[in-house]
Amino acid sequence: MNKSLEDYLKNIYSLQISAGKVTTTLLADRLNISPAAVSDMVSKLSKSGHIKNTPYKGFDLTKKGETIALNLIRKHRLWEVFLLEYLKYPWENVHSDAENLEHASSDDLILKLEKFLGFPKFDPHGHPIPDKNGKVNKEKTIAAADLNIGEAAVIRQVSDESSEVLIYLSKIGLKLNDEIKVLEKINFDNSLQIHFRSGNIFLSEKLA
Amino acid sequence: MNKSLEDYLKNIYSLQISAGKVTTTLLADRLNISPAAVSDMVSKLSKSGHIKNTPYKGFDLTKKGETIALNLIRKHRLWEVFLLEYLKYPWENVHSDAENLEHASSDDLILKLEKFLGFPKFDPHGHPIPDKNGKVNKEKTIAAADLNIGEAAVIRQVSDESSEVLIYLSKIGLKLNDEIKVLEKINFDNSLQIHFRSGNIFLSEKLA
DNA sequence: TAAAAATGTTAAGTTTGCTTAAGTTTATTT
DNA sequence: AAATAAACTTAAGCAAACTTAACATTTTTA
Numbered sequence: 001m002n003k004s005l006e007d008y009l010k011n012i013y014s015l016q017i018s019a020g021k022v023t024t025t026l027l028a029d030r031l032n033i034s035p036a037a038v039s040d041m042v043s044k045l046s047k048s049g050h051i052k053n054t055p056y057k058g059f060d061l062t063k064k065g066e067t068i069a070l071n072l073i074r075k076h077r078l079w080e081v082f083l084l085e086y087l088k089y090p091w092e093n094v095h096s097d098a099e100n101l102e103h104a105s106s107d108d109l110i111l112k113l114e115k116f117l118g119f120p121k122f123d124p125h126g127h128p129i130p131d132k133n134g135k136v137n138k139e140k141t142i143a144a145a146d147l148n149i150g151e152a153a154v155i156r157q158v159s160d161e162s163s164e165v166l167i168y169l170s171k172i173g174l175k176l177n178d179e180i181k182v183l184e185k186i187n188f189d190n191s192l193q194i195h196f197r198s199g200n201i202f203l204s205e206k207l208a
Numbered sequence: 209m210n211k212s213l214e215d216y217l218k219n220i221y222s223l224q225i226s227a228g229k230v231t232t233t234l235l236a237d238r239l240n241i242s243p244a245a246v247s248d249m250v251s252k253l254s255k256s257g258h259i260k261n262t263p264y265k266g267f268d269l270t271k272k273g274e275t276i277a278l279n280l281i282r283k284h285r286l287w288e289v290f291l292l293e294y295l296k297y298p299w300e301n302v303h304s305d306a307e308n309l310e311h312a313s314s315d316d317l318i319l320k321l322e323k324f325l326g327f328p329k330f331d332p333h334g335h336p337i338p339d340k341n342g343k344v345n346k347e348k349t350i351a352a353a354d355l356n357i358g359e360a361a362v363i364r365q366v367s368d369e370s371s372e373v374l375i376y377l378s379k380i381g382l383k384l385n386d387e388i389k390v391l392e393k394i395n396f397d398n399s400l401q402i403h404f405r406s407g408n409i410f411l412s413e414k415l416a
Numbered sequence: 417t418a419a420a421a422a423t424g425t426t427a428a429g430t431t432t433g434c435t436t437a438a439g440t441t442t443a444t445t446t
Numbered sequence: 447a448a449a450t451a452a453a454c455t456t457a458a459g460c461a462a463a464c465t466t467a468a469c470a471t472t473t474t475t476a
Binding site for chain 1: 452454455456457
């Protein structure tokens with residue numbers, strides 16, 4: 001399986017989750033390459049039936065493309081579990097090494113790894129792990145920023161792509177499945193004051 | 209680290225162990241590419257100081273090249289241990305998946321994997337695992353074919369590159385560290401009759 | 417030892433996935 | 447709605463790692 005193809009599809013997948021149709025610049029920024037390169041590849045992926053493209057308008061995955069993307073995400077998340085639980089990686093470092101391993105793993109290897117890990121359902125950041133047929137448990141989640149004052153919630157997921165954020169969260173002691181409650185919204189800078197287990201903290205807009 | 213570079217160096221390493229100076233065709237056959245491609249890369253690797261090349265005569269690794277080769281072999285063998293012992297791979301299948309994982313593993317990942325595995329000294333085929341500084345325990349070994357009649361020996365290594373051979377060995381029940389004794393050499397086809405734990409078997413020339 | 421065979425190198429061309437530059441299309445502003 | 451800006455695509459070109467074909471060197475062998 002081609003690394004470049006897989007990376008395109010995986011990133012299109014995660015962008016379309018947050019943004020619906022994906023645009024050239026968005027993907028180019030994500031992959032750190034020029035928009036021209038993306039445009040080029042997009043027309044190839046379109047011809048090969050992995051995405052559906054409307055020139056100048058955006059594109060999204062076909063079933064065929066989604067299957068490959070989900071399979072790669074499955075590999076990524078299972079490796080993350082292994083790196084954290086067995087190799088004792090710090091929380092914030094699992095992402096980048098899993099990024100390489102995912103492309104080097106046959107489907108059969110991943111089946112065996114999954115069994116070894118005891119068929120985990122979530123990765124260390126709380127994201128669901130697709131099964132071997134590409135089925136995912138889509139949990140309803142909400143961004144902390146979208147909670148109202150006084151509302152309580154449980155931390156189910158954190159974004160795994162910025163290790164700085166994860167370092168900060170471990171420093172303040174915020175963990176997965178912690179319950180939080182929004183105390184105050186500061187309109188000035190869109191930050192939040194929240195309450196959790198051991199006290200009150202502020203979350204900036206981005207983090208929330 | 210570049211996959212192609214690593215593969216060249218690793219294969220030069222293993223060829224020079226068995227053959228001294230490595231030739232273009234030998235390496236081309238091993239990598240399944242044209243001699244022209246090898247010739248090309250050889251002059252690059254020579255310029256970059258990874259190998260020492262004498263045109264038309266052959267080439268071998270410099271210290272710098274050997275360090276990279278050994279580090280890759282280290283990664284390969286540690287993954288083999290993991291695949292066999294933890295993921296329960298059949299003996300004969302560990303090689304090909306390790307071949308992919310080795311290129312996708314940072315040095316730090318491999319340190320953590322090594323620790324998790326309990327610092328094994330040999331891979332499942334009996335080959336020594338280089339340490340993080342590239343030190344290898346070179347055991348003296350001898351090919352079965354080079355034993356004399358009546359001589360006994362212990363199986364320490366088997367070649368890991370042909371899964372067919374490994375399947376055959378498990379079928380006849382021959383394992384690492386089994387003691388064998390050469391009963392007879394048949395000059396006709398250079399096969400051997402050997403005795404081990406549970407009986408007598410024939411080994412063809414290639415296998416021996 | 418000279419011709420033939422085998423092996424090695426160089427040159428020219430291909431593919432993949434990028435880049436920059438130029439040209440299009442769409443969106444925004446006034 | 448025309449001008450400007452932003453986003454997108456197309457074109458030309460590059461680097462890596464191949465290929466095949468042509469040429470060079472070394473080895474074999476008659």
